[in-house]
Every structure is written in C-alpha cells, then in structure tokens.
Amino acid sequence: MSPSSRSATTAAVPGPAPAPEAAPESAPEGGVVGLLREAAQAGPVTPLRIGDRSFVLATGPEQMLQILARRPEVYVKHGHRARPLLGDGLISASGEAWQRQRRLLQGQFTVTGTRRWAHHIAGAAERIADRWAAAHAGGAQVDIGRDMRFFALDTIWRALTGTALDEATERELEAVDTVVASLPTLAGGAPDPALAVDEALQAIDTTAHRVIALARERRAGAARGTGHEAAHGAAPGGQPHLLDLLLDTAETRTEYTDRLIRDELVTLLVAGHETTAQTLCWLFVLLDRHPEAHDRFLAAHASAAGPAERDAQLNALVQEALRLYPAVWLVPRHAARDDVLDGVAITAGTGVLVCPYLTHRIPELWPDPEHFAPERFLPGGRRPQHPAAFQPFGVGARACLGQHFALQETLALLRLLLPAYRPVLADPPRGAVFGANLRPDGPVRGTLTALRP
Numbered sequence: 001m002s003p004s005s006r007s008a009t010t011a012a013v014p015g016p017a018p019a020p021e022a023a024p025e026s027a028p029e030g031g032v033v034g035l036l037r038e039a040a041q042a043g044p045v046t047p048l049r050i051g052d053r054s055f056v057l058a059t060g061p062e063q064m065l066q067i068l069a070r071r072p073e074v075y076v077k078h079g080h081r082a083r084p085l086l087g088d089g090l091i092s093a094s095g096e097a098w099q100r101q102r103r104l105l106q107g108q109f110t111v112t113g114t115r116r117w118a119h120h121i122a123g124a125a126e127r128i129a130d131r132w133a134a135a136h137a138g139g140a141q142v143d144i145g146r147d148m149r150f151f152a153l154d155t156i157w158r159a160l161t162g163t164a165l166d167e168a169t170e171r172e173l174e175a176v177d178t179v180v181a182s183l184p185t186l187a188g189g190a191p192d193p194a195l196a197v198d199e200a201l202q203a204i205d206t207t208a209h210r211v212i213a214l215a216r217e218r219r220a221g222a223a224r225g226t227g228h229e230a231a232h233g234a235a236p237g238g239q240p241h242l243l244d245l246l247l248d249t250a251e252t253r254t255e256y257t258d259r260l261i262r263d264e265l266v267t268l269l270v271a272g273h274e275t276t277a278q279t280l281c282w283l284f285v286l287l288d289r290h291p292e293a294h295d296r297f298l299a300a301h302a303s304a305a306g307p308a309e310r311d312a313q314l315n316a317l318v319q320e321a322l323r324l325y326p327a328v329w330l331v332p333r334h335a336a337r338d339d340v341l342d343g344v345a346i347t348a349g350t351g352v353l354v355c356p357y358l359t360h361r362i363p364e365l366w367p368d369p370e371h372f373a374p375e376r377f378l379p380g381g382r383r384p385q386h387p388a389a390f391q392p393f394g395v396g397a398r399a400c401l402g403q404h405f406a407l408q409e410t411l412a413l414l415r416l417l418l419p420a421y422r423p424v425l426a427d428p429p430r431g432a433v434f435g436a437n438l439r440p441d442g443p444v445r446g447t448l449t450a451l452r453p
Contacts, residue, residue, distance in 0.1 A: 032185045033357070033434040036330075040358050045342040050186065055351040056335075056344060059358045061365070061388035063342050067333055067354055068388070069396030075352055077398075078334030081186065081436060082270070084201060085179045088260055089267025090401065097255070101264065104249060106401060108159075108242060114404045120158035121409045124151055127164070129416040136421065136448040144423060145444040148280040149177075149273065155409045156272030160265065161211065162241045172207045175200035176270055183436035186332060186351075208262045215243050242268060275327035276406045278437055280413070281444045283321040286372050287418075288425040288446070293317070293374060294418070298451065301419055314414050316377040318407065322392035324372065329357035329438040331394060356391050357438065365389050422449045 032050060036057055039048040044060025058064050067075045077094050086092045090101045107113050128151045135142045153173060154165040178200040240248060246264055250256035287294045297313050304310040331354040339346045346352065361369040365384040366376070376383045383390065393400035400406070424447050429440035 031434060033329075036353070036355055037358060040355070043342075045344045047344065053186075053351060055353050056341070056346050057353045057355060058341070059355055059362065060342070061359060061384070061386040064354050064356075064359065064391070065386075065388040065395060066341060067352060068331065068391075068394060068398070071339070072397060074336055074339050075333040076336045077332075081183050081332075082180075084197070085176070085183075085204070086267045086270065087263030089263035091267050091271060100255070102401065104245070105242075105264075105268075108245070109402050109405050111404050114408050117155075117159045117405065118408070121155055121412045123164065124154040124158060124409070125413040125416055127151070127154065128413060129420075132417060132421060132448060136450055139447075141426065141445055141447055142423065143443070143445050144284050144425075145277075145281050145440075148284075148444075149277040151413055152273035152276040152280070152409065153269070155276075156269060159272070159405075160242045160268060161215065162244075169207065172203060173269070175203040175207075176266075176274075179204070180270070180274060180436055185330065185435055186353075204266060205262065208265050209258075212243070212247075212258070212261055212265065215247060219244070219247065271400070272402055272405070274437060275400075276410060278327045278439050279318065279321055279325070279406075280410060281440055282325040283317060283414075284423055284444060284446075285425070285429055285440055286321055286324070287317075288423065288428050290372050291422070293372060294422060297374075297418065310415070311411055312378065313374075314411050314418065315407070316374040316381075317418075318410055318414070319377040319390075319392075320372060320374040323360045323366070323376075323390060324370075325432065325438050326356045326360065326392040327437045327439075328392070328394065328400075329434060330355050356394075357434075359389065359391070362389075420451055422451055423447070424449060 035048065035050060039046045039057050040059045044058065044063050046057045046059075048055055048057055058067055077092075083092045088097065090098065090105065093101055108116075128147055131147060132142060134140075150165070150170060153170065157163070157165040157169070179197055182197045182200075243265060246256065246261045250261060297317060300313045301310050304313065333352040333354065335346050335348055335350045335352055337348045360366060363369050365386075366389075367382060375381050388395050391399075393403040393406075425444060426446050427442070428446075429442040429444060431441040433439050433441050
C-alpha cells in the first residue's frame with residue numbers, strides 16, 4: 001500500500017535507518033523537528049500540539065498535494081515568520097496582491113526567462129572559481145560557507161542591479177543572515193532575543209533604499225543622454241534588470257510604492273541567495289562524508305559523451321542534496337475553514353504543517369532514505385513518481401518562483417568546481433539547524449586538493 005493511501009493510524013515514518021557503509025545523514029533531532037518526526041509515525045496526516053498550539057502535520061505526498069495545490073483556498077498563508085524582513089514582498093503577500101506581484105515577476109524566472117541572466121550567472125561563478133584557484137595556489141583554507149553565500153548573493157545582485165556585488169555591500173547584507181537566523185521555526189514565535197534584529201533590519205533598509213535611489217539617479221541621467229534602453233537599464237536582449245522592472249512598474253501602477261519596491265528588492269535578495277547557498281553547502285558536506293560519491297561523479301564526468309551527460313551527473317548530486325536537506329524544510333499553512341483531510345477533521349484556524357524533510361525520508365517512497373545516493377536521480381534510478389514525493393521547491397501555485405534560476409546557477413558553479421577540486425573539510429558539521437531554513441550546524445571550511453592540472 002502506498003504511503004498516500006495509509007490510514008491516519010498506520011505507522012508512516014520510522015526513525016532513521018543509516019546505511020551500513022556510511023554514517024546517517026541526520027543527527028539526533030530534538031526541538032520541533034523531533035516532535036514532528038515522532039508525530040509522523042502515526043500516519044500521513046496527524047494532529048499534534050506544540051506548546052499550547054494545535055497543529056496538523058502532513059507528510060504523505062497525496063495529502064501534501066491537496067494542501068498546497070488542490071485546495072489553496074482552504075489552506076492559506078496566514079502571516080509569515082519573515083514578515084519583519086520581507087514586508088509585503090512576494091513571499092509574504094497573499095490574495096490579489098500576491099497574484100499581481102507574481103504575474104509581474106514570473107516571466108523573469110521561467111526556463112526561457114532565466115537565460116537572460118546567463119552572463120550574470122557565469123560571471124559570478126567564475127569569480128568563485130578564481131577565488132578557489134588563488135586559495136589552492138597559496139595553500140590557504142577556503143570558507144566554503146561564505147563563498148557559497150557570496151556566489152549566490154552576487155548572482156542575484158547582478159540580476160537585480162546589473163552590477164557585480166562589491167565587498168562593502170556584501171558586509172552590509174550580512175544583516176540579512178542575522179535576521180534569518182533569528183526567525184522562529186513557526187510563525188507566531190518570537191525572534192531570538194540574543195541577536196540584534198532591529199539594528200540588522202535598519203541596516204537592510206538603509207542598503208535597499210540607497211540602491212533604489214542610485215538606480216533612480218542612473219535612470220534619470222541616462223534618460224537625459226542615450227535614450228530609453230539605457231534609461232531603463234536593459235540587459236542584453238533588451239530585457240531590464242529586476243530593479244528596473246520594479247521601477248518601471250511604479251511609473252504606471254500606484255501600488256508599487258517605495259515601500260513595496262523595497263520589500264520586493266529584499267525578498268528577491270533573500271529568496272534569491274539563501275536557499276541556493278545552503279544547498280551548495282550541504283552538497284559539499286555530503287561529498288566530504290562520501291568521497292566515493294565524488295569519485296563516481298569524476299569517473300562519469302570523464303566518460304560522458306557531452307555537456308548534457310555531464311550536467312545530468314551534476315544535477316543528480318544537487319537533487320539528492322535537496323532531497324536530504326531541503327532548505328525550505330517546513331511549509332506552514334492556516335485552515336481558513338473546516339475541512340476533512342484523509343479522514344482527519346481540521347477545524348478553521350488550525351495551523352497545518354507540510355514537512356518536505358520528512359516526506360523525503362519515507363522508506364516506502366525512498367528506499368534506504370538516510371543514505372546519500374545521487375544515482376536515484378539518474379536514468380533508471382529508483383525514485384517515486386508522485387509529484388509531491390519530492391518537493392524541495394514546493395508544489396502548487398506558490399511553488400518557488402526562482403527554482404529554475406537556482407538550479408542554473410548551482411550547475412554553473414559546480415561545472416567549474418567539482419571536476420577541479422576536492423574540498424577536505426576541517427571539523428565538518430555533523431548535524432543541522434532546523435530554523436526558518438535548514439542549515440549545517442557549524443561552519444563549512446576546508447582545504448582544496450586539485451583534481452586536474
């Protein structure tokens with residue numbers, strides 16, 4: 001019987017089952033994720049309490065599809081834990097405002113739309129490759145976590161502004177990490193009081209408004225000079241950069257106030273780098289734990305018939321890292337009205353939690369689920385066909401807008417790094433922090449061994 005057809009009282013998700021030849025890919029779990037894992041053993045839809053709050057947890061793929069894709073009018077966003085940072089940007093918006101904002105941006109991030117950013121992605125990837133080449137030549141350690149963050153931030157910064165990220169702006173935007181680290185796991189929780197969140201938010205606002213003002217000055221100057229295309233910051237092919245798109249829209253649509261432009265800018269910055277950086281970090285952690293997987297990749301890469309086959313090998317590594325460590329590991333929703341889901345009565349006002357992290361570890365869907373096995377995602381690999389069994393970017397209308405952008409930039413960087421270097425981590429992270437995102441529980445640093453002249 002498939003997991004999606006089990007009753008709510010049938011065991012669904014047993015504890016971790018490490019592969020005999022490798023350490024498990026999840027450390028002992030406490031906190032919210034420990035409660036969720038325990039509750040998920042009762043079935044694909046399970047009522048539970050966390051503190052004094054009632055929730056329903058969904059881990060079965062069919063039930064998750066019902067919540068996220070088929071009944072979005074019932075299971076809605078209700079506030080957002082990142083609203084202090086994102087304001088009314090696309091991620092935290094809802095209703096008609098969300099629909100308008102998504103329509104404006106979605107064409108920029110389709111498979112075809114992402115091609116317009118290829119030169120920016122390549123430039124950011126080459127920058128990190130040069131940094132690693134210099135570190136290797138000098139025998140220096142690399143801070144992989146910082147490099148992955150810089151790469152992802154540089155990439156989205158170029159798409160937003162048309163310019164490469166400078167180190168002063170990177171330091172200013174470290175405030176984003178402070179705010180994200182402070183966010184509670186569940187909406188309604190309090191930020192971490194040990195972090196200077198108000199100060200960080202002020203720094204983010206200062207940077208955002210400065211960048212918007214500079215873009216307006218540039219546009220005004222260009223309008224007096226070389227004509228409409230330069231005035232509107234067109235990228236190659238005549239397409240505007242993302243910030244110019246927002247400023248163009250503000251000229252005709254009154255809802256695009258300075259505040260909303262700030263909110264969309266910050267949302268694109270956060271969503272455009274945070275999950276990509278964490279996914280890349282996790283991949284390097286996994287390859288450090290499993291050097292044999294890197295060896296298999298190198299052999300397949302060397303024998304591949306062409307770029308498409310080489311990219312298929314890279315993509316399998318990335319997809320398996322996303323399976324084990326989806327950056328958006330928990331998706332909260334709010335029941336807008338009474339409903340029944342898989343025989344479980346859900347009253348209006350109940351918090352509903354969709355947990356891709358646990359779905360990706362259901363043994364009936366993913367044999368030996370704790371084992372890092374990229375071959376699952378190669379032709380002939382064993383992986384489930386249900387559309388919600390693997391959802392690192394979500395499903396339904398609110399699935400991640402930038403998933404094609406994220407995958408393209410990830411592959412662009414790995415094409416340069418993985419065939420050339422084997423990072424050996426110093427004191428590698430052994431567990432995960434289950435906060436607003438899913439990140440390693442320590443720094444990711446190491447030395448580089450060259451794999452080719």
